[in-house]
Amino acid sequence: MTGVLLFQLVLFLPLAAPSQGHHHGPKSRLRYSRFLDSSNVLFLRWDFDLEAEVITFELKVRTAGWVGLGVTNRYTNVGADLVVGGVLPNGNVYFSDQHLVDEDTLQEDGSQDAELQGLTEDAVYTTMRFSRPFRSCDPHDQDITSDTVRVLAAYGQDDTPKLDREHIFVKSIFLLQIIHPDDLQVPEDTIIHDLELTNFLIPEDDTTYACTFLPLPIVSKKHHIHKFEPKLISHNETMVHHILVYACGNASILPTGTSDCYGADPAFSLCSQVIVGWAVGGLSYQFPDDVGISLGTPLDPQWIRLEIHYSNFHNLPGIYDSSGIRLYYSPQLRRYDMGVLQLGFFTFPIHFIPPGAQSFMSYGLCKTEKFEEINGAPVPDIQVYGYLLHTHLAGRALKAVQYRNGSELRTICKDDSYDFNLQETRDLPARVEIKPGDELLVECHYQTLDRDSLTFGGPSTINEMCLIFLFYYPRNNISSCMGYPDIVSVAHELGEEASDSMEGMMAMNNVEWTPENIKKAEKACKEAQQTVIIKTIDEVVENTTGWIPDIAPTSRGPCLESTGGKVEPQDKTPAGFRAATPVTLSGTSTIAPRTLPLATLLITQGALSWLLVTQARDWP
Incomplete structure (x- = not known):
């Protein structure tokens, strides 16, 4: 290990001799921030x-030693990239694009794809600023995507870059946020209203x-809700x-x-159109x-x-809660009244996920051809501007795909690195x-390697869901559009006897x-x-039928060739690569859990026919 550390120190060639406080590159404002x-x-x-x-x-970082920042995946830090730098006692700085060859060892990349913009050290902090391409042509660099990104940060107390697990942190962040709150208008006459439980x-x-x-x-007149936030104890x-x-x-x-929302009294499950969440x-x-939630009209x-x-998994007694949602509204009106459309797999036990699955896909179909009939009035074209994705603990990825006249049109939204602990409303880069x-199709990707029994759809965190909420305008009366497969045909494909849905689930x-x-089960569910x-x-329900269309695979875009180091020919991907160009950012640019058994689910959720009518529970 001593030899490895000496070798690493040789790699950190001094980049500048000036005293602490020297900066490389521009110091434009960076709009986003987070503690890690x-x-x-x-x-x-x-x-x-x-x-x-x-x-x-x-x-x-609050340290006088080295600091590092990079990207990793959800399973292991091995292979993660880490850009490392610091300031030596003599004022020289060191900076290097590296990766983790194992949990404890760093190695410099052959291609240096991070560009230093500043390295300073004072009595309290070491600060490192650098830029890098979303996707370099170096296989040791993790991509920056519009998915959830697991940001890896590390530091040391001195200038020897040695990994210490107590000083390594991973945080899931949606890095490529399209709209920053500071760029949005805040009406001066904003009114605040809290919707909350009281000492529950x-x-x-x-x-x-x-x-x-x-x-x-x-x-007394029309207002618009323009913001909401959680009110948590x-x-x-x-x-x-x-x-x-939910709007009633x-x-x-x-x-x-x-x-209990979904207990003995079905009245507490009334109202199923989500307006904020x-x-x-x-x-x-x-x-x-230009959009808001309308208040005050008939x-x-x-x-x-x-x-x-x-989720009281520790079964703690005597805890009272007064959480809720805080609304911000104003008489200053927006151009459009917004709505929320709930898509996905209809949540009840027909949704099943086998145990021990490295990968299992579930699908929920929406057909909009009956929207006008069930809406009771013409439905204008829907303009989608935002979304929220939701599964429970087994979820790994989600996407919503749009089809027109039998052909795939686009992927509306997706997250190939979904994190259950980071569920947030996100803006689309362009309105859809x-x-x-x-037709709208939701695909959910699950992994259940840590489970030895079936996971069924249900409201509990230890059950599963497959939901996407689209935020759109102008609003209509449709609250949800979700699908589920013919479980009887799925059972037959698996060699089991079943004459109705209940027997199919069992x-x-x-x-x-x-x-x-x-x-075989995944294929049967998709083809059913x-x-x-x-x-x-208003709780009006209409059923139709359809078939799951294929989803075309998406290819990775071109990579950026580094201006420093060497990328071997075998590292260049078929998508091609292009040379990096210097970029100056403008401060104003816009750019193993338990699972509930089926019998328990059927008892707690009621008869299947009741579930088909009262499906308001189809949320996280």
């Missing part, structure tokens, strides 16, 4: 240029869905899994009090300047259902138009889940006819 650790020792700023495909990072005693159960019905603000933050606000039809007869890891969200809901999902007659317990049968359930804000 709970003790606020590591502070990251970043910004990017979407057109040039270059990102700039600035890492500030959290049950000593693993999972609780608590629901209550609350009035929206009473206003500090000691309960880790227990609150999600908070949802004005003809609904609503119960009083607080009760927060899930674990998310922050506040501000709508684009067409607007007067009441909402507030749903809070608690959905026309009546289009038959899944009889299958020996070998890798071959896992793939789908039932598509469309629902309105």
Whole structure:
């Protein structure tokens, strides 16, 4: 190990002789920032240029030693890239593009793809600023994508770059945010309104869905909600899994009090059109300047259902909670009234995922051809501007794909590196138009290597979901459009007898889940006819059928050839590569868990026919 460290120190050639405080490159404002650790020792700023495909990072660490920043994956830090730098006692700086060959050892890349812009050290902090391409042609560099990115940061107490696991931190971040809140308008006459539970005693159960019905603000003229954020009690933050606000039809007869959303009283599951929602890891969200949630007109809901999902896995007693959602609204009107369309796999036990699966895909189909009929009025083209993705712990990736006239049109949104602990509303880089007659397909990718029994769809965190929420304008009355496969035909393909859906679900317990049968089940679910359930804000339900279309594979884009170091010919990918060009960023540029058995699920969720009608639970 001593030899390795000496070799590494030789690699860190001094880049500059001036005293501490010398800077390389521009010092433009970096718009985004985040602490990377709970003790606020590591502070990251970043910004990017979407057109040039270059990102700039600035890492500030409370240390007089070396600092490092890079990207890793969800399973291991081995192979992660790490840009390392620091300031020597004589004032010279060292800087190098490296990667982890194992958990404890760094090695310099043959191609140096990070460009130093500044390295300083003072009495408290070492600060390193550099830029790098989203995708270099060096196989040792991880890509920066529009997916969730797992940012790896490390540091030492001296100038010997030795990895110490106590000083290594990984944080999931959506780096390529399109809209920054500072770029959005904040009306001066903003009014705040809280929708919250009051001193709710959290049950000593693993999972609780608590629901209550609350009035929206009473206003004398039309207003728009332009922002929302979670209102969390500090000691309960880790227990609150999600908070949802559902709009209620004005003809609904609503119960009083607080009760189990999906328990004995079905009235507490009324109202299924999501208008705002927060899930674990998310922050506040501000709508684009031209859209908002309408308040105060005869067409607007007067009441909402507030749903809070608690995960009390330690079964702690005596904990009271008053969490909720804070709304910001104003009489300054936006151009469009927004809506939310819920897509995905209809959440109930017909959704199953085999144990021991390295990979298993589930699909939920939406057919919009009946939207106008069930809406009760013509449905204008839908303009999608944002989205929220959701699975539970087995989820690894999601995507929503659009089809028109039988042909794949585009992927609307996706995350190939989904993290259950980072669920947030995200903006699209460009608005997507959905026309009546289009088909929308949600694909969810799961992994269950840590499970030895079937995972069924259900509300608990230890069950699964496959949902995507599209934020769009102008609003209509459709609240959800989701599908599920013919489970009887799936059972027959797996060699099991079944004459109805209940027997089909039970038959899944009889299958020996070998890798071959896992793939056979995935294929059978994809090729089975789908039932598509469309629902309105007034609880009107309409069914249709369809078939899962194929999804064309997406290829990686071109890589940027480094201006330093060497990329071997075998490292150049078929997608091609291009030379990097210097980029100056402008400060104003816009750029093993348990699973509930099937019998328990069927008892707790009620009869299958009841589930088909009251499917409002289809959320995180």
